[in-house]
Amino acid sequence: MTKAVRVQAKMGTFKIPTRKFEVPCDVNGNPLRVSEYFGENVFDFSKSEILTKQDKADIQDVLLKKKKLTKEMADKFANAVLNWATSKGATHFTHWFQPMTGATAEKHDAFLSIENGQPIEKLSASQLTQGEPDASSFPHGGSRSTFEARGYTSWDLTSPIFLKSHENGKTLTIPTAFVSYLGDALDIKTPLLRSITQLSNAATKFLNLTSGKSREEDKFTHVDVSCGCEQEYFLVDKALFFERPDLVMGGRTLFGAGTSRNQQLEDHYFGTVPERVMAFMQEVEVELYRLGIPAKTRHNEVAPGQFEIAPIFNSGNVAVDQNQMVMSVLQSVAIKHEFVCLLHEKPFAGINGSGKHLNWSMGSSKAGNLLEPTDSPHTNYRFLATVAIICEALNRHGGSLRTAIASHSNDHRLGANEAPPSIISIFLGDTLTKILEAYAAGKKYTEEDLGFLDLGADQLARLVRDNTDRNRTSPFAFTGNKFEFRAVGSSQNVGIPMTILNGAVTDVLNDMNERIEKELGEGKEVNEVLIDITRDLYNNAKKVVFNGDGYSKEWEEEAEKRGLPNLRTSADALKLIADSKKNTFLTKLGIYSENELTMRFNVRVERYCKHRIIEFRTLVNLIHKDILPATIEYKGVLANSIDEQKDVGIEAKVDTILLKQINDKTTSLYEKTEKLMKEVEKLGEEIQDAEKIANELLPLSEEMAEDIAFLEENVAEDHWPLPTYYDLLFVR
Numbered sequence: 001m002t003k004a005v006r007v008q009a010k011m012g013t014f015k016i017p018t019r020k021f022e023v024p025c026d027v028n029g030n031p032l033r034v035s036e037y038f039g040e041n042v043f044d045f046s047k048s049e050i051l052t053k054q055d056k057a058d059i060q061d062v063l064l065k066k067k068k069l070t071k072e073m074a075d076k077f078a079n080a081v082l083n084w085a086t087s088k089g090a091t092h093f094t095h096w097f098q099p100m101t102g103a104t105a106e107k108h109d110a111f112l113s114i115e116n117g118q119p120i121e122k123l124s125a126s127q128l129t130q131g132e133p134d135a136s137s138f139p140h141g142g143s144r145s146t147f148e149a150r151g152y153t154s155w156d157l158t159s160p161i162f163l164k165s166h167e168n169g170k171t172l173t174i175p176t177a178f179v180s181y182l183g184d185a186l187d188i189k190t191p192l193l194r195s196i197t198q199l200s201n202a203a204t205k206f207l208n209l210t211s212g213k214s215r216e217e218d219k220f221t222h223v224d225v226s227c228g229c230e231q232e233y234f235l236v237d238k239a240l241f242f243e244r245p246d247l248v249m250g251g252r253t254l255f256g257a258g259t260s261r262n263q264q265l266e267d268h269y270f271g272t273v274p275e276r277v278m279a280f281m282q283e284v285e286v287e288l289y290r291l292g293i294p295a296k297t298r299h300n301e302v303a304p305g306q307f308e309i310a311p312i313f314n315s316g317n318v319a320v321d322q323n324q325m326v327m328s329v330l331q332s333v334a335i336k337h338e339f340v341c342l343l344h345e346k347p348f349a350g351i352n353g354s355g356k357h358l359n360w361s362m363g364s365s366k367a368g369n370l371l372e373p374t375d376s377p378h379t380n381y382r383f384l385a386t387v388a389i390i391c392e393a394l395n396r397h398g399g400s401l402r403t404a405i406a407s408h409s410n411d412h413r414l415g416a417n418e419a420p421p422s423i424i425s426i427f428l429g430d431t432l433t434k435i436l437e438a439y440a441a442g443k444k445y446t447e448e449d450l451g452f453l454d455l456g457a458d459q460l461a462r463l464v465r466d467n468t469d470r471n472r473t474s475p476f477a478f479t480g481n482k483f484e485f486r487a488v489g490s491s492q493n494v495g496i497p498m499t500i501l502n503g504a505v506t507d508v509l510n511d512m513n514e515r516i517e518k519e520l521g522e523g524k525e526v527n528e529v530l531i532d533i534t535r536d537l538y539n540n541a542k543k544v545v546f547n548g549d550g551y552s553k554e555w556e557e558e559a560e561k562r563g564l565p566n567l568r569t570s571a572d573a574l575k576l577i578a579d580s581k582k583n584t585f586l587t588k589l590g591i592y593s594e595n596e597l598t599m600r601f602n603v604r605v606e607r608y609c610k611h612r613i614i615e616f617r618t619l620v621n622l623i624h625k626d627i628l629p630a631t632i633e634y635k636g637v638l639a640n641s642i643d644e645q646k647d648v649g650i651e652a653k654v655d656t657i658l659l660k661q662i663n664d665k666t667t668s669l670y671e672k673t674e675k676l677m678k679e680v681e682k683l684g685e686e687i688q689d690a691e692k693i694a695n696e697l698l699p700l701s702e703e704m705a706e707d708i709a710f711l712e713e714n715v716a717e718d719h720w721p722l723p724t725y726y727d728l729l730f731v732r
Contacts, residue, residue: 045059050079085123091171094109098178099188100141100186100188136149139603139607141599155175200225202505220364224316227320229310229311229323230308231309235339236340239338244722246615247342254615262350283337287329309330316360316498355486355490357486357488359483369482387436389537391426391541392508393501394424402573404499414487421555425545426477426483427477506585508537546559571608571687571695627669628666635659639659641655
């Protein structure tokens, strides 16, 4: 988009028409209800016309871990999947996995096969269950040599197979894990599945120990982890996006002068969605519904150009896969609407960044939600013990949870004025805190009746006040019947923080299960044991409980007094991965091996350094090719103006002051640019390089951004070569 077109856009004479798309309809052209096409691109073996009733029962038993998958069953399943996929127009299949890049990967193979000289469509059991991508070409943390290329993808039976639609066809997509030739996890899914298994085992034992049920048929067999990922994002005009190389290269603006109005009037949040954006949101939802992803909420977020989509809860592993698809669909549909979807945590300085709140809970069909307080939380001893266990999990492993959400991009958001700080604490709310404090002190809690809110207007429906307020400044908050891990970044794969959270809770559960077994064996009553556990764990862990303003300087000082770690940068946080003592709980549980942790340390440090180096090189390139030429050109304009005014006897005071200011800033910027480039040339990809970047070079680049912002505000608009925040945030 040229400067002229940007001016047209600002004047309202340039308009990109709203894209129309096909709404799902029946044969008569009538729009279908969402429930009528929901999940149409997801394979449901129970509806297959190829599989017999016994086949379906066998597959169900495999999913419930009552049977092992045999080759015969896999062949039948593969044949049913093939018939379903080809009937819907699919021509290829792919093993879809999540390497340590945090994104997804896929290699497409055609169903086409030649047998006896004739073309046929084929999907064998082996093609369904196992693939072989190049394990040396994905991040592996130095565990693989270039010539050691063999790796395997393994079908994840617990996550639905689905169809990805493209402009001219569809691909059968099989969720898989990704491991090396020696069995090391090279992905995010494998450790996640291990953590889910470990948490299920520990929580199931906890339920059976505390339920008082002795008959085998009444006992609990498993506990599910459930998750809901609220996804925030920005939309910018596609043409403007490609005029900002920093957005293209790194997903964020490396500089930009703030606009006079951004979010300070608080008028964008929950405001009317612009028509063009609404058309985009509607198409996103249709695509997600077809994929069986239950998108529930859509709205404007706090910052201009920022929006959010949130799903209904799903089982943990499936929710992680679905969130990866949500991000993919947001980005692909945005392009169709002449937008680009930005998932970076802080694409624009000075305004709200984007998070991805990870809503987490656990339960089972028999036990219900273990984090449901019921109407009488003060006498729900199992619930109180569960909350105390989670508090202790954060107390023991808060540093590891901080590490789980560490990234170069999330560093710009954590601790900023709109995101949870880098100090991991837990918000319980007034009521729950009072209950736990009472038990911790050996006292009884007297129930408070919060009742209804009196709004003083008979026309309004009565509102029941919740037992707890919400605290948006807390990184880990109890929100009624779940915990919300608010510090997770918008671009991150939630499988990593969920894996660490599952492991942390499992670690404490295992210890408590041993204690419960011992004390029940000594003749104690279940409720007595649960009350004692609640008291002891809460007293030990309450230093991580904070219900106040997590953004405040006072909390930072208080947290230091309490001994809570404040890992301000990713360089600080990532060092914990290399600390074997801090990660003993993960290796003891078998969620990661020592080698897998070493791999992850190396990969994440390397990627942190690489991302920053890309940003620095992009910044220098923009300064040399755009900022300095534009500024020098404008200095020439001012100098000519001064000379012309002197020729006619006019004192060019304003021009002279402005020229000097711009010249000083240009000189300062040039000197800092030279310094940055010299330092970048020395950088490697080790932890000491990451620390230098975080503590020295990033602050230097931010000083340079301030210089550029001054120049942007003082160089005439027709001389400024790049789209500004006004263009990027307000041109729709």
